[in-house]
Amino acid sequence: MDCFFVSVGLRKRPELRGKPVAVTHSKGSKPQTKREGVDRNTEFNLYKQKQAKKLGKGTGKTEDEIVIESRVDNVGDENSEYGSLSEIASCSYEARAKGIKNGMFMGPALKLCPNLQTIPYDFEGYKEVAYTLYNTIAQYTLDIEAVSCDEMYVDCTELLKDLKVSVQDFATALRQEIKDKTGCPCSTGFGSNRLQSRLATKRAKPDGQFFLTSDLVEDFMFGISLKDLPGVGRQTSQKLESLGHQTCGSLQTLTLGLLQRHLGNKTGAQLFDQCRGRDPNPLTFHTIRKSVSAEVNYGIRFETNDQCFHFLKQLSAEVHSRMQQFKVLGKCITLKLMVRAEEAPVETAKFMGHGFCNVLNKSSNLTNATNDVEIITKEVISLCKKQKIDPKELRGIGIQISKLEQVMTKPNNSGISKFLNKNKNVPGSNYTPKVENDAGTSCDVKNQIKVEDNTKYSITPKKKNTSSHVNKSPKHELKSSPVKRRGRPPKSLKYSLMNAKSSMDKFLGGEIQVKEELPAQTVPEIIREERPKSSDSNQDGLLSLSWEKVRELLRAWLDSGQSPKLCDTRMIASYLSKLVAKKDIDKVYILMNFLKRRTHEIDMDIWIEVYNYVLEDVQNSMIAVYGNKLWINN
DNA sequence: ATCCTCCCCTAC
DNA sequence: TAAGGTAGGGGAGGAT
Ligand SMILES: [Mg+2]
Numbered sequence: 241m242d243c244f245f246v247s248v249g250l251r252k253r254p255e256l257r258g259k260p261v262a263v264t265h266s267k268g269s270k271p272q273t274k275r276e277g278v279d280r281n282t283e284f285n286l287y288k289q290k291q292a293k294k295l296g297k298g299t300g301k302t303e304d305e306i307v308i309e310s311r312v313d314n315v316g317d318e319n320s321e322y323g324s325l326s327e328i329a330s331c332s333y334e335a336r337a338k339g340i341k342n343g344m345f346m347g348p349a350l351k352l353c354p355n356l357q358t359i360p361y362d363f364e365g366y367k368e369v370a371y372t373l374y375n376t377i378a379q380y381t382l383d384i385e386a387v388s389c390d391e392m393y394v395d396c397t398e399l400l401k402d403l404k405v406s407v408q409d410f411a412t413a414l415r416q417e418i419k420d421k422t423g424c425p426c427s428t429g430f431g432s433n434r435l436q437s438r439l440a441t442k443r444a445k446p447d448g449q450f451f452l453t454s455d456l457v458e459d460f461m462f463g464i465s466l467k468d469l470p471g472v473g474r475q476t477s478q479k480l481e482s483l484g485h486q487t488c489g490s491l492q493t494l495t496l497g498l499l500q501r502h503l504g505n506k507t508g509a510q511l512f513d514q515c516r517g518r519d520p521n522p523l524t525f526h527t528i529r530k531s532v533s534a535e536v537n538y539g540i541r542f543e544t545n546d547q548c549f550h551f552l553k554q555l556s557a558e559v560h561s562r563m564q565q566f567k568v569l570g571k572c573i574t575l576k577l578m579v580r581a582e583e584a585p586v587e588t589a590k591f592m593g594h595g596f597c598n599v600l601n602k603s604s605n606l607t608n609a610t611n612d613v614e615i616i617t618k619e620v621i622s623l624c625k626k627q628k629i630d631p632k633e634l635r636g637i638g639i640q641i642s643k644l645e646q647v648m649t650k651p652n653n654s655g656i657s658k659f660l661n662k663n664k665n666v667p668g669s670n671y672t673p674k675v676e677n678d679a680g681t682s683c684d685v686k687n688q689i690k691v692e693d694n695t696k697y698s699i700t701p702k703k704k705n706t707s708s709h710v711n712k713s714p715k716h717e718l719k720s721s722p723v724k725r726r727g728r729p730p731k732s733l734k735y736s737l738m739n740a741k742s743s744m745d746k747f748l749g750g751e752i753q754v755k756e757e758l759p760a761q762t763v764p765e766i767i768r769e770e771r772p773k774s775s776d777s778n779q780d781g782l783l784s785l786s787w788e789k790v791r792e793l794l795r796a797w798l799d800s801g802q803s804p805k806l807c808d809t810r811m812i813a814s815y816l817s818k819l820v821a822k823k824d825i826d827k828v829y830i831l832m833n834f835l836k837r838r839t840h841e842i843d844m845d846i847w848i849e850v851y852n853y854v855l856e857d858v859q860n861s862m863i864a865v866y867g868n869k870l871w872i873n874n
Numbered sequence: 875a876t877c878c879t880c881c882c883c884t885a886c
Numbered sequence: 887t888a889a890g891g892t893a894g895g896g897g898a899g900g901a902t
Contacts, residue, residue: 266887266888269887271887273887294882318887324887324888325888325889326888327888387885388886389886391886471884471885473885474884504896506896506897507895533892534892536891537891538888588889590888593889593890594890600880601880603880605878638891638892640892640893
């Protein structure tokens with residue numbers, strides 16, 4: 241999507257279309273009260289000096305020769321008309337034409353464009369549009385790699401073949417469909433690998449399409465800026481610039497060895513490929529999470545160590561809660577501290593911001609993986625004490641857990657009894673723990689669409705609260721604060737939390753999470769529901785059974801020795817799709833892996849077809865609800 | 875040589 | 887007023 245937040249916001253403000261518009265927290269007006277001790281220039285200069293130093297190290301220049309451009313440039317002083325430090329999350333193309341960019345502060349932006357209009361965040365809108373976008377694409381293929389709530393890679397190889405349609409015709413129709421459904425423009429880029437499609441999309445924006453055909457690649461790459469390559473950010477591009485290269489064409493003259501010497505083995509090799517339009521990385525339709533973390537880098541103002549430890553405890557609880565949601569345990573605990581730099585003013589330029597800080601990370605390894613809140617708390621407090629930091633100087637705190645393992649669930653052998661009358665109990669179909677192990681080994685709950693979770697929390701506070709974390713009511717505060725969005729909200733999709741309560745929690749024994757009620761979720765329509773519905777009255781009846789019973793039904797069905805009937809297959813597929821819609825992913829996961837294993841054990845085409853039929857339904861629903869496929873064991 | 879920790883860089 | 891957060895990749899250099 242193009243300038244996503246703005247496009248969504250403009251649906252409610254059509255009169256602003258065609259005008260320079262920015263999404264911000266505040267309008268950029270002057271503050272009403274003055275804070276003592278603020279020294280913007282000192283703080284800003286520290287940021288710039290640090291940047292210059294980094295650059296000097298990368299390029300070999302002395303700090304004097306380096307001129308840094310920074311977003312703190314052109315900020316007026318406090319109380320001036322152009323002094324606002326409110327950040328622009330997204331701006332319209334009309335604003336960009338005036339030189340405004342995402343991430344810029346309102347003050348400098350207003351200098352460039354005094355009639356810049358601001359609109360507030362609209363998290364519900366983002367969610368709705370994102371779902372619609374993913375549902376629309378999923379009608380055509382499930383080969384989707386989600387990048388963010390408004391961006392994805394799609395493998396269109398098969399679908400273009402099947403539809404017998406040209407790339408450009410498909411792109412036009414698809415973009416029109418998305419615009420019709422969402423009211424927002426979008427752009428598509430086609431190419432023969434990830435890199436090419438990405439660069440093609442950039443070329444296509446705004447509201448356009450571009451097909452980078454193989455015959456164009458060489459010329460096209462020649463003019464691409466190195467900064468536009470994925471993985472090339474500020475530091476890398478400046479380093480390359482100091483070597484005399486700003487474009488891919490120019491970089492093509494360097495040898496692999498030279499690039500590797502300057503940038504390291506991997507980065508050098510990647511760049512060598514990228515500047516030629518090559519990209520060996522395939523799309524990945526599922527990934528495994530490697531860490532879970534939470535950090536708070538605003539409003540941290542402690543007087544005593546105890547306040548700090550109290551905060552650590554609550555942050556540990558938040559991390560623990562996320563680990564439960566993802567069903568992981570971890571072995572490595574890392575504490576991140578932001579500490580006011582000695583030279584930095586005590587009062588920060590941004591109200592309750594972290595200001596100019598030194599950052600340190602310290603980690604500790606456990607013998608056994610855990611998600612225990614007491615252990616995490618104990619470790620982070622211990623790590624914190626070792627740093628011997630004056631609590632008054634702390635400005636940010638984070639906890640990260642890595643070296644993760646999946647939670648193993650215990651077999652639950654109890655309560656297997658008779659099931660529906662039409663099923664016969666078959667000897668040898670006894671419960672096997674293996675099924676449970678399948679269930680426990682992984683449940684990919686991370687790759688799920690959830691746009692801007694917790695709108696309730698992310699939209700600005702009800703009461704103006706100018707106190708720091710430690711002064712607020714602890715209970716409510718720490719539950720919600722790490723989830724609150726400050727500054728520019730992420731368009732995070734891959735790694736966002738899942739709202740649905742874990743149905744596996746009940747198997748974990750004792751540790752039921754008592755979390756505040758989360759906002760109700762809209763359950764998106766499930767795609768391809770036009771498939772003829774079975775009139776079987778048992779179809780809905782399955783939902784009223786416990787999933788274990790359904791598994792027994794399945795087992796009996798598979799063991800029946802008869803050919804599967806289509807109506808039964810449909811019934812199972814429908815049941816599982818509904819479980820997806822209900823976000824009972826754990827059950828779906830168990831049942832699908834069970835079905836896969838057993839159908840493949842039978843090893844008859846007809847049963848494999850049953851599995852594939854059900855799988856297709858389930859994956860369609862998964863894409864519709866979460867934007868990603870269910871992970872199935874090999 | 876390889877692993878590990880800490881740090882930097884990047885995406886979104 | 888206006889407040890980043892979360893995650894992955896990889897390099898430098900010491901530890902094993
Ligand atoms: Mg880049």
